[in-house]
Amino acid sequence: MYEIERKFIVYSDKWLKLVPEEISFIRQGYIPSPKACIRARIYDNNRAELTLKGPPVDKDKRKRLEFNCAISPDYARQIIDNFCESELMKKRYKLKYYGKIWEVDVFFGSLYGLVLAEIELVHEHEKFVRPSWVAEEVTGDERFSNASLAKYKKRLIGEFLGE
Numbered sequence: 604m605y606e607i608e609r610k611f612i613v614y615s616d617k618w619l620k621l622v623p624e625e626i627s628f629i630r631q632g633y634i635p636s637p638k639a640c641i642r643a644r645i646y647d648n649n650r651a652e653l654t655l656k657g658p659p660v661d662k663d664k665r666k667r668l669e670f671n672c673a674i675s676p677d678y679a680r681q682i683i684d685n686f687c688e689s690e691l692m693k694k695r696y697k698l699k700y701y702g703k704i705w706e707v708d709v710f711f712g713s714l715y716g717l718v719l720a721e722i723e724l725v726h727e728h729e730k731f732v733r734p735s736w737v738a739e740e741v742t743g744d745e746r747f748s749n750a751s752l753a754k755y756k757k758r759l760i761g762e763f764l765g766e
Contacts, residue, residue, distance in 0.1 A: 606656070606669040607727055610747060611737035613718035618698060618707055618736045625697040629708075632687030633750045640750050643674075643682040651679030664743030665727055689753035701732040714752060 631644040640656040650673070657668035674682075683690055691714060696707045703722055710717045720737050741747040 604669060605660075605666050607666045607724045607729075608721050608742070609665060609724065609731075609740065610719055610721045610742045611733075612739050612741055612747075613707060613720050613736055614738040615736040618696070618705075618720070618734065621698045621700065623696045623698055624704065625695075627695045627697075628692070629695055630683065630690065630692050631749065631753070632683035632690035633753055634682070634686050635688045640748070642750070643679045643687065645676050645679045645683070648676055651676045653679070653682070659743065661727060663727070665724075689750070691749065691753040700734055703731050705734065710752070717752075719747065 627646045628648075629644060629646055631642055634641040634643070638657075640654075642654045642656070643651065644654065645651045653672045653674050655670045660666050660668065692711045693708045693714075694711070696709070698705045698707060706721045706723075708719050708721070710719075719741070720734070722731055724731065745751050
């Protein structure tokens, strides 16, 4: 199945005024692989999944092949602790905005202060209303992929802030 997603930097806390559809605490780790992004993710310590994502297949880097498989949280913890090269933690808010679900990720640890918003679309040219609380689009900017964020935490924040 293909995933089509757009990602934006959140620059304002106006999104906090929206009532969340769901809030999750997420821990995710990445297994090194030259051909795919392999991720183990745990939601709220009570459900988990293993995901394989391929490289982007379109020029705008919005569309990727993706496979998700539910696994037990215990398996996911074992995978993260024993096989993952990098990991991150974040709180995810799912918000409805003009009929679409937006996921706002608030990062912890050395990524503290970084907030990103994503929207998944049905097709590449699907129209959506861009919220006033998002700024620059970073879809396709590898520095803002979760796998890169997990690996290059401190360097990315310094680069983005011009330090």
